[in-house]
Amino acid sequence: MRGKDVTLEGVSITYPNGFTAVHPTDLTVEAGEFFSILGPSGCGKTTILRSVSGFVEPTAGRVLIGGEDQRGRTPNDRNTALIFQNLALFPLMSVRDNVAFGLEARGISRRARHDKADELLALVALHDQADKKPTELSGGQRQRVAIARALAVEPAVLLLDEPLSALDLKLRQHMRAELRAIQKQTGVTFIYITHDQGEALTMSDRIAVMNEGRIEQVGTGDAVYAEPATAFAASFVGESNILAGRIDRSEDGYAAIETALGGFRARNPQGLPAGAGALLFVRPEAMRLGGGENTVAGQLTRRDLEGPFVNLFFAAGGQEIAVHLTNSGALPALDGDVALSFAAEDALVLPEGALAATGQEMAAQ
Ligand SMILES: Nc1ncnc2c1ncn2[C@@H]1O[C@H](COP(=O)(O)OP(=O)(O)O)[C@@H](O)[C@H]1O
Ligand SMILES: [Mg+2]
Numbered sequence: 001m002r003g004k005d006v007t008l009e010g011v012s013i014t015y016p017n018g019f020t021a022v023h024p025t026d027l028t029v030e031a032g033e034f035f036s037i038l039g040p041s042g043c044g045k046t047t048i049l050r051s052v053s054g055f056v057e058p059t060a061g062r063v064l065i066g067g068e069d070q071r072g073r074t075p076n077d078r079n080t081a082l083i084f085q086n087l088a089l090f091p092l093m094s095v096r097d098n099v100a101f102g103l104e105a106r107g108i109s110r111r112a113r114h115d116k117a118d119e120l121l122a123l124v125a126l127h128d129q130a131d132k133k134p135t136e137l138s139g140g141q142r143q144r145v146a147i148a149r150a151l152a153v154e155p156a157v158l159l160l161d162e163p164l165s166a167l168d169l170k171l172r173q174h175m176r177a178e179l180r181a182i183q184k185q186t187g188v189t190f191i192y193i194t195h196d197q198g199e200a201l202t203m204s205d206r207i208a209v210m211n212e213g214r215i216e217q218v219g220t221g222d223a224v225y226a227e228p229a230t231a232f233a234a235s236f237v238g239e240s241n242i243l244a245g246r247i248d249r250s251e252d253g254y255a256a257i258e259t260a261l262g263g264f265r266a267r268n269p270q271g272l273p274a275g276a277g278a279l280l281f282v283r284p285e286a287m288r289l290g291g292g293e294n295t296v297a298g299q300l301t302r303r304d305l306e307g308p309f310v311n312l313f314f315a316a317g318g319q320e321i322a323v324h325l326t327n328s329g330a331l332p333a334l335d336g337d338v339a340l341s342f343a344a345e346d347a348l349v350l351p352e353g354a355l356a357a358t359g360q361e362m363a364a365q
Helices: 045-053 095-104 110-123 139-152 169-186 197-203 221-226 231-236 359-363
Strands: 006-014 020-029 034-038 060-065 080-084 157-161 189-194 206-211 214-219 241-251 254-259 262-267 277-282 294-306 309-316 319-326 338-342 347-351
Touching: 006 045, 020 045, 020 060, 020 214, 034 045, 034 169, 034 197, 045 060, 045 080, 045 157, 045 189, 080 139, 095 110, 095 139, 110 139, 110 169, 139 157, 139 169, 169 189, 169 197, 189 197, 197 221, 206 221, 206 231, 214 221, 214 231, 231 241, 231 277, 231 347, 241 262, 241 319, 254 277, 262 277, 262 294, 294 319, 309 338
Parallel strands: 034 189, 034 206, 080 157, 157 189, 262 347
Antiparallel strands: 006 020, 006 060, 206 214, 241 254, 241 277, 254 262, 277 347, 294 309, 294 338, 309 319
């Protein structure tokens, strides 16, 4: 199998009721890449995927697969396969026949179909389950049957629409590694849709962060985490302490920002000018106990011990400040006003903009 690249050129999608689910989008997914589209429910992820599979025609723009314009091609004419949450395996067929199903329509002999199915079942580590019915398998095994079935038609691009969301947490985490391994082994291009940042960060070569019909940032997980391009990306991926303020001064890639909790210095990658409204972002793991370059005073409200980590929450001027520390033994007494600080290079100012609703607590549902 061989992956192909997928390009969206100015793709926008307006549904017949007049609602624009995807605003003009340019995107290139490389051949053989594990690419995720990450965003909250309703932001347009499935709509974009359907434009690649051919179930939705773009209102404007075009999709290319392996450099070939897909306009006018039906889903069956495209070199893609789709997997979603509801697997729709055939309950009365054996696992082997489920995997071989798509090959029959292509006029492939029964023998060759079964050989192909067995080869794919070996790939997903189910070679010893071929004669069972899907109902005799666990949820994770059924998911792997669905993947084998989708791969049977040798797609260049596998489109996965939140395929793990019906599984329980432990299985979901296990399947991340499985999916990643299958993708690497086959070299097929994977476009994986999820609202779960953990899935996107652990599996993907690159991630597109999407909000309200727009892709706001494309990059590796590390890049999106360390250098979020928008307030939405900063608040949706990972946790952040966020303070609203106004830029006071700006020079050499840094800014002084005035907030309700005082003035701070932070990186200013987009060169926001003095006077601009801005948001200051500091990751909880960048916060320290004790004073420093940028100091806030807060009162401890909650302490969560998470094995190797301790998560502390402080109240500071009506705002909650989260501090994540590695659990390296006894903490100092944290009574009364506690000084908290962060380094300017660990903080970021970005233009004001929409924030993720309730972050990942909601997305994790
Ligand atoms: N057939 C449709 N007609 C009108 N609006 C739709 C249709 N399908 C989806 N939408 C709307 O488009 C937006 C994006 O939907 P979708 O692509 O399914 O989002 P996601 O997969 O990110 O949850 C949502 O507001 C949804 O209600
Ligand atoms: Mg969806």
